[in-house]
Every structure is written in structure tokens, then in C-alpha cells.
Amino acid sequence: MAKAKAAASRRLKTVRKAAAKPAPKSKQASKPKTAVKAKPPAPPKSRTDRPIQLYYWPTPNGWKISIMLEECALPYVMVPVNIGKGEQFEPEFLAISPNNRMPAIVDPAGPGGKPISVFESGAILQYLGRKTGKFYPRDERARVAVEEWLFWQMAGLGPMTGQANHFLNYAREGNDYARKRYVDEVHRLLGVMNKRLASYDYLAGDYSIADMACWGWVIGASRMHDIGAEFPHVKAWRDEIGKRPAVERGFALGRALREQQNADPKAQEEARRVLFGQRART
Numbered sequence: 001m002a003k004a005k006a007a008a009s010r011r012l013k014t015v016r017k018a019a020a021k022p023a024p025k026s027k028q029a030s031k032p033k034t035a036v037k038a039k040p041p042a043p044p045k046s047r048t049d050r051p052i053q054l055y056y057w058p059t060p061n062g063w064k065i066s067i068m069l070e071e072c073a074l075p076y077v078m079v080p081v082n083i084g085k086g087e088q089f090e091p092e093f094l095a096i097s098p099n100n101r102m103p104a105i106v107d108p109a110g111p112g113g114k115p116i117s118v119f120e121s122g123a124i125l126q127y128l129g130r131k132t133g134k135f136y137p138r139d140e141r142a143r144v145a146v147e148e149w150l151f152w153q154m155a156g157l158g159p160m161t162g163q164a165n166h167f168l169n170y171a172r173e174g175n176d177y178a179r180k181r182y183v184d185e186v187h188r189l190l191g192v193m194n195k196r197l198a199s200y201d202y203l204a205g206d207y208s209i210a211d212m213a214c215w216g217w218v219i220g221a222s223r224m225h226d227i228g229a230e231f232p233h234v235k236a237w238r239d240e241i242g243k244r245p246a247v248e249r250g251f252a253l254g255r256a257l258r259e260q261q262n263a264d265p266k267a268q269e270e271a272r273r274v275l276f277g278q279r280a281r282t
Contacts, residue, residue: 050108051075055093057083057102058254060158060216061121065103067212067250068125072132076105078253084261084271089281107131122154125209135208142205149196149203149210153217157193160185161217164224170272186221190231193218197233207241215241216251 054069054076056062069076081087081102088100097104097119105124110116118124129136137143164182167175193214196203203210218238221227227235241247261267 051077052108053077053079053106055079055081055096055102055104055106056254057081058258059083059102060161060220061101062103062254063216063251064121064209064213065105065124065128066253067215067247068128068135068209070246070250071212071244072128072134074128074132080254080257082257082261084267084274086274122150122213125150125213129209135212137206137208145204146208146210150213152192153210153213157186157189157214157217157221160189161221161224165220166276168224170276183224187225187230190218190221190225190227190234194231194233197237202237211237211241212247215247 052069052074054065056066056078057080066078081093083102087093088097088102093102093104094100096106096117099119101119103121103124104117104119105127106115106117107127108115118127126136136146160182164179164186167179167182171178193203202208203214215238218227218234222238225231227238242251261271
């Protein structure tokens with residue numbers, strides 16, 4: 001019995017001694033280590049690092065896009081597509097524009113940050129308008145007005161002026177009916193435009209992609225009709241837009257290329273051969 005009490009007493013003393021010892025410092029309680037700062041993520045490439053590629057030749061359809069890019073201050077590089085030499089039929093271009101027509105664009109910073117190609121000038125204008133939020137309103141009522149006049153140009157003013165130009169300047173012999181038919185239709189369209197601009201400063205109320213789409217074609221139509229005498233509101237609109245710095249820059253893009261081609265009779269004849277009489281290519 002005495003031995004058992006002695007053993008119990010020794011165990012109790014051992015427990016008390018252990019309890020009396022201070023607990024060792026944990027690693028967390030030791031001097032804090034200096035935190036390692038993570039490297040900041042690399043900044044995304046700016047727009048200037050990834051310019052839009054504009055496949056272009058100086059024509060009314062080409063001017064639409066060069067003007068829009070200038071108006072939006074979007075960085076871009078021009079990739080000339082000499083339609084008089086048939087460069088629009090190159091496989092590399094057809095991969096972007098299967099209709100073998102310019103303009104077309106490749107935007108390296110497309111939706112989701114991935115590249116996208118767009119062909120058809122009207123579609124490009126809408127895409128750039130959505131991308132930048134400029135000249136293409138988000139309000140549905142205002143957007144409808146812009147689209148009405150954009151498609152009016154795509155379906156009417158552009159094709160009719162182009163056909164009139166063809167019969168006036170290229171197919172002159174024995175085409176009196178065709179010449180009159182298209183010149184008269186351009187006259188009718190200018191009348192529609194003149195009535196609209198009698199009540200509005202711009203086609204859709206505010207300056208928009210609809211005005212950019214029509215402006216270059218009115219330049220061409222001005223050679224067929226006396227705009228100042230017959231359509232004064234169209235003339236005032238044309239002249240005012242033409243003074244915009246972005247329009248001046250977009251209109252001037254590639255001018256020397258076309259002037260050089262027009263000054264060469266052989267190049268003119270080659271362009272006539274390439275541009276007219278096209279049929280499906282299998």
C-alpha cells in the first residue's frame with residue numbers, strides 16, 4: 001500500500017513539473033517572414049500593339065471603312081488589294097472575303113480577345129460601331145434609323161451609282177437604254193436623300209455609319225447630276241462631311257495608288273479585263 005502511494009506521488013510531481021514548463025514557441029509565433037510579392041500580371045496588349053488589318057482599295061466602298069477607322073481613332077494598317085490587277089482572287093484574300101470583294105478587315109482583338117475577319121462594308125461598319133460604341137447607337141429606335149439608311153445605300157445608292165458609272169465610262173457603245181435607266185435611278189435616289197436632309201442634318205438624325213456609307217457614293221453621283229442646282233440639301237451635307245478631318249484622311253488613303261493606275265493606259269486596259277465579264281470560278 002505504501003509503495004502504491006509513493007508511486008502515485010511521483011507521477012503527480014512529474015505531471016506538475018511538465019505543466020510548469022512553458023510551452024515551446026510555435027513556428028507561427030516566431031519572427032514573421034517577409035512576404036514574397038507576386039509579380040503583377042503582364043498588361044494586356046494595347047490597341048496600338050494589335051492594329052486592325054484593312055484590306056483596301058480607294059473606292060466608295062473602301063472609303064467607308066477607312067473613314068470609320070479614322071473617326072474612331074482605331075489603329076490600322078492598310079493592306080492594298082489592287083482590284084485592277086486581280087489581287088482580290090488570291091487564295092489568301094478569298095479566305096477572308098469569299099466574295100472576292102474588298103474592303104475586308106481582320107481584327108486581332110476581336111470578340112473574346114481572339115482574331116476575327118469581317119467582309120462586306122456594311123457588316124464591317126456595324127462591327128466597328130459595336131466594338132467602339134461610336135456612330136452606331138445602342139438605343140433601338142435610333143439604331144433602326146441608322147440601319148434603314150445604311151441598307152438603303154447598300155441596296156440602292158451604291159449599286160445603282162456603280163451601274164450608271166459602268167455604262168457612262170466603260171460600256172459606252174450602244175447602251176443608251178441602260179445608261180439612261182441607271183442615271184435616272186441615281187437621280188431618283190438623290191431626290192429621296194434630298195427630302196430627308198431637308199429636315200435632318202444627317203440621314204439618321206446624328207452623324208453615323210449611314211452617312212459614312214453614303215458619302216463616297218454621292219461623290220460619284222455628283223459627276224452625273226448637278227447636285228448644287230437640283231439637290232441643295234445633299235450638296236450641303238456632302239460638303240460639310242467632306243470637311244471633317246477624319247473624312248479627309250480616310251478619303252486620301254491610297255489615293256496615289258489609284259492615280260498611278262489611272263495614269264497608265266495598259267493598267268487601265270488590264271483593269272477593264274479583270275473587273276468586267278466575271279463569272280463563277282470553280
